[in-house]
Amino acid sequence: MSSSKVLIGVIGGSGLYHLDNLTLVEHVNPETPWGFPSSPIAICSLPSGTRVAFLARHGIGHTFHPSTVPARANIAALKSLGVRVILAFSAVGSLREEISPGSFALPTQIIDRTKGVRPVSFFEGTTIVAHASFGDPFSTKFVKWLEEKVSKALEEEGRGVKLFTDKCIVCMEGPQFSTRVESIMYRQWGGDLINMSVLPEAKLAREAELSYGLVATATDYDAWRPHSETVTAAEVFKTLKANADTSRHVVATILEDLHQAISSGSKESKNLLLQEVGTMQFSIMSRSEQQNPEDRKKLAFILPEYFSD
Numbered sequence: 001m002s003s004s005k006v007l008i009g010v011i012g013g014s015g016l017y018h019l020d021n022l023t024l025v026e027h028v029n030p031e032t033p034w035g036f037p038s039s040p041i042a043i044c045s046l047p048s049g050t051r052v053a054f055l056a057r058h059g060i061g062h063t064f065h066p067s068t069v070p071a072r073a074n075i076a077a078l079k080s081l082g083v084r085v086i087l088a089f090s091a092v093g094s095l096r097e098e099i100s101p102g103s104f105a106l107p108t109q110i111i112d113r114t115k116g117v118r119p120v121s122f123f124e125g126t127t128i129v130a131h132a133s134f135g136d137p138f139s140t141k142f143v144k145w146l147e148e149k150v151s152k153a154l155e156e157e158g159r160g161v162k163l164f165t166d167k168c169i170v171c172m173e174g175p176q177f178s179t180r181v182e183s184i185m186y187r188q189w190g191g192d193l194i195n196m197s198v199l200p201e202a203k204l205a206r207e208a209e210l211s212y213g214l215v216a217t218a219t220d221y222d223a224w225r226p227h228s229e230t231v232t233a234a235e236v237f238k239t240l241k242a243n244a245d246t247s248r249h250v251v252a253t254i255l256e257d258l259h260q261a262i263s264s265g266s267k268e269s270k271n272l273l274l275q276e277v278g279t280m281q282f283s284i285m286s287r288s289e290q291q292n293p294e295d296r297k298k299l300a301f302i303l304p305e306y307f308s309d
């Protein structure tokens with residue numbers, strides 16, 4: 001495995017399988033106690049030489065279903081490279097008229113409509129119990145920082161892509177899309193966006209004490225509009241390429257600032273980088289004789305501060 005230390009990880013979703021506007025340095029494929037990530041991780045260099053890690057959530061050839069993405073291995077592998085902040089991208093359906101396909105959004109809340117078939121915790125299957133706080137599922141200070149930076153990057157790109165902030169995303173199991181009445185119900189619940197991927201990714205980032213933010217890129221109007229066809233994969237594909245191009249522009253434009261902010265040692269850096277650090281200390285049930293030492297060893301891979309005996 002490479003010794004490259006990178007602070008920023010980018011997770012690309014449907015349509016975003018590479019960052020070919022950055023310079024590829026190498027691919028790494030770290031094995032974790034939860035297996036290998038969805039695909040080898042590309043270490044890419046910004047023009048300044050700053051390195052960032054890029055991971056295609058569904059694999060480079062989109063071979064993982066939303067329910068079978070190895071999210072634990074993905075998060076653990078990124079953390080093992082030194083990553084502290086994750087900027088994730090996702091193709092989403094819009095549950096609001098004003099969020100037209102091609103728009104971008106920064107969600108701050110999640111409604112969980114997954115069906116319990118995905119492993120959702122690093123502690124699952126171990127003798128150690130933890131209850132992470134998840135009231136604010138995205139790192140609030142990072143998302144605030146993203147608002148200004150992403151908005152500027154979109155303006156500068158000049159394609160007229162709008163940015164919506166403070167939105168609520170529904171995460172459904174899939175792989176089939178929603179029925180019309182489900183889609184209407186999600187709107188009544190306060191959902192603005194819908195995808196199949198933000199969970200358990202956001203939960204696992206929280207357990208690994210990583211700052212995590214999601215850029216949701218709208219591809220369709222899901223199934224709630226009374227006189228319209230409901231979403232199909234073909235409809236989603238129509239917007240994927242343009243959304244992926246804009247996502248690559250956003251990455252190239254804001255990551256240098258993000259890297260500088262998090263490596264400066266300033267108050268801003270601490271806000272962005274350290275918001276989640278130390279939080280698991282209050283989430284893990286106290287040590288007991290019955291805890292299996294092997295489980296502690298496994299968990300030390302993501303949380304060495306608490307589990308390196």
Ligand SMILES: CSC[C@H]1O[C@H](OP(=O)(O)O)[C@H](O)[C@@H]1O
Binds near residue numbers: 058
């Ligand atoms: C291709 S449509 C459904 C698929 O797209 C989204 O993927 P991602 O979040 O990785 O961009 C959605 O969550 C579904 O997995």
Ligand SMILES: Nc1ncnc2[nH]cnc12
Binds near residue numbers: 092094231
């Ligand atoms: N309508 C939709 N529902 C769930 N996931 C999606 N990803 C893109 N569009 C979607």
